[in-house]
Amino acid sequence: MPRFSEYVGESLEELKKITRQKKEPITETIISFSIGKVHLKRTFDYIKSWLVRYKIPYESVNPYLTLFKVIGVKDKYKLMNEIKDLKSYPYFEDGEVSVLRDGNRDYISVIFSPHDELMKPLREIFFNKSIGIMNESAYVKLISIEKDVFPENLWYEMLYSMPNIPNIKPGSVGLLSRRR
Numbered sequence: 001m002p003r004f005s006e007y008v009g010e011s012l013e014e015l016k017k018i019t020r021q022k023k024e025p026i027t028e029t030i031i032s033f034s035i036g037k038v039h040l041k042r043t044f045d046y047i048k049s050w051l052v053r054y055k056i057p058y059e060s061v062n063p064y065l066t067l068f069k070v071i072g073v074k075d076k077y078k079l080m081n082e083i084k085d086l087k088s089y090p091y092f093e094d095g096e097v098s099v100l101r102d103g104n105r106d107y108i109s110v111i112f113s114p115h116d117e118l119m120k121p122l123r124e125i126f127f128n129k130s131i132g133i134m135n136e137s138a139y140v141k142l143i144s145i146e147k148d149v150f151p152e153n154l155w156y157e158m159l160y161s162m163p164n165i166p167n168i169k170p171g172s173v174g175l176l177s178r179r180r
Contacts, residue, residue, distance in 0.1 A: 026071055026179065026180055029070050029073040030066060031067050031083070031173070032173070037063060043110065043142070044060070044063075046163055047158070051145070054154060058145045059143070060144075061141045064140065065140050066139055067137065068136055071132045073129075073175070080174075090118055091168065092112040092168050093113065093115075095111065095166075096112075097162060101147065107142075109141045110139065110165055119136065
């Protein structure tokens with residue numbers, strides 16, 4: 001009578017060894033662009049005044065325009081150079097203030113409409129390099145606060161008199177990689 005290992009083709013010890021191996025963590029790469037702080041200063045100051053007035057603790061965040069979260073980047077520098085070669089960075093318009101949640105932090109952010117003039121060529125670069133898109137968006141984090149500390153009624157009062165959000169133009173590209 002044949003043994004079980006003959007059916008499987010591997011010994012029991014080899015199977016145990018395979019199951020003990022750890023899965024390789026996935027590396028995410030965030031594609032973002034620098035922006036001039038001066039463009040969103042009025043919006044930042046306005047939100048900050050509400051936080052100070054109602055004694056809500058906050059931390060300011062270095063603003064940059066995040067467009068994509070991707071996986072499968074093999075050569076960050078080569079990808080960055082290809083993105084730099086696009087040279088056509090349009091203005092992002094129609095900004096809207098919103099809250100993005102990341103773990104136990106809320107980020108008061110400006111969400112922009114994704115601009116296809118830049119997003120489409122980036123998608124083509126990712127497709128040609130077999131890079132998987134996990135998230136496609138266009139936002140700028142301005143302020144970090146603890147989760148659920150901004151009362152909803154106060155939030156809507158603040159939004160009611162929010163100054164117009166200016167259009168922004170992306171600057172130099174940056175890639176941030178992290179394992180998850």
